[in-house]
Amino acid sequence: MKSQEIRDQFLSFFKSKNHSIVPSAPMVIKNDPTLMFTNAGMNQFKEFFLGNGIPKDTRVTDTQKCLRVSGKHNDLEEVGKDTYHHTMFEMLGNWSFGDYFKQDAIDWAWELLTEVFKIDKDKLYVTIFEGDSSENLERDTEAFDMWSKHVAKDRILNGNKKDNFWEMGDQGPCGPCSEIHVDLRSEEEKAKVLGADLVNADHPQVVEIWNLVFIQFNRKANGSLENLPARHIDTGMGFERLCMVLQNKTSNYDTDVFTPLIREIETITNSKYGAKEEIDIAIRVISDHVRAVAFSIADGQLPSNTGAGYVIRRILRRAVRYGFTFLDTKEPFIYKLVSVLVDEMGKAFPELKKQQNLIFNVIKEEEQSFLRTLDQGLVLLDSIITDTTGKEVSGVKAFELYDTYGFPIDLTALILSEKGYSLDEKGFQAELQKQKERSRAAGKIEAGDWTILEEDAEEEFVGYDTLETPVRITRYRKI
Ligand code: ATP
């Protein structure tokens, strides 16, 4: 099944259960100092959970463009190294705002996965919240009983508070959750592990696909929990991971979401995916990052030197750097992937098609200017090496190169080691620390995804503008 069809089937399944299909909110969030990028499907609905807004529909479903590169959810360092964390990804979701609860959420998730998508039941595990005595929270036996109708009891596993109790932030709506994991290991792989008690024990083929959150509590400012007047459902399923399962692959990058991009990278850079790990990582990084950058430009966020724009610039530079270092690309080429991306995703996300030229030009210019930086940096690094007595290059000098010229430190380290030199890492870290202290003093930096604003901060309104019909929102003042 093609990815387009998978997306459509998810949405039409929930439509058949009386959900309204709503558009994705923008991935780049404007006007909300607490959150730079949408990192979960629920973000655009948070007011409803807080009880501050009345939704037009009590059941909605969508696919949400998410970016997890900052704050509480930052997967950047995993991307490319593993095969199922992306920077930008789609989160499929269904919501109930005070409408149906646990039973329906569980039954429908199971029905969709096993009857509509026909995933082999023997490949699925579920987790339930094991309880937490320090908070007087009981084990979610209700969810256990509901799952046992569908799943063998030894495939329902307890999960701790970290994984199975979802909280929006330090305060606000929260509740236990159940995750659905898929075990794609071969019989041979399984035989290497004793017992069936392994869920997601860092095996790349045991992957969480869907999280069902049962929102029923409110975390108060003093840290205590109270029952919410209404209970809600918030679910999120990784679209690319679902495609991996349904297309019988063991890596998201082997699905049709990524293969057209990967084939194009292979052609342009004359490389081969699947032959050498470091080249594979570079190809995965580039095919991932071009999506993040293209989608944010389509949302109006251009690479820049501050805030969200800086995050986007860094993502693009990371991709350029991987190409430069491992695929030997000394000329801009990532911009050439834009047309492939638009061909694949322009239908589901028309903003991409609309902004195609802008995306193409911006990426090309960014690549050009960063490649110049890299060239200059290489010359400077050569002269630093010439001035170095001994075999260790000073951390202060490396920091200067990094700070003033934007030359990435890992590239410095790599080049040095290739030339038989080492880097004074401690010295570099000390300089970095000093710089962090300077910028901390200069202004408050983002602490997490849901930073609480100062007392008299302005009221903020968070992205409902994409819902078809405006909903009534009581603006709330953050305290
Ligand atoms: P993981 O444990 O794999 O990092 P998570 O528990 O952080 O996932 P949730 O916050 O529960 O993820 O998000 C809901 C779903 O979104 C996950 O079940 C997963 O399928 C998907 N997902 C989460 N992070 C990513 C990512 N970086 N790339 C692709 N899909 C993701």
Ligand code: MG
């Ligand atoms: Mg995660």
Ligand code: MG
């Ligand atoms: Mg998880």
Ligand code: MG
């Ligand atoms: Mg999860």
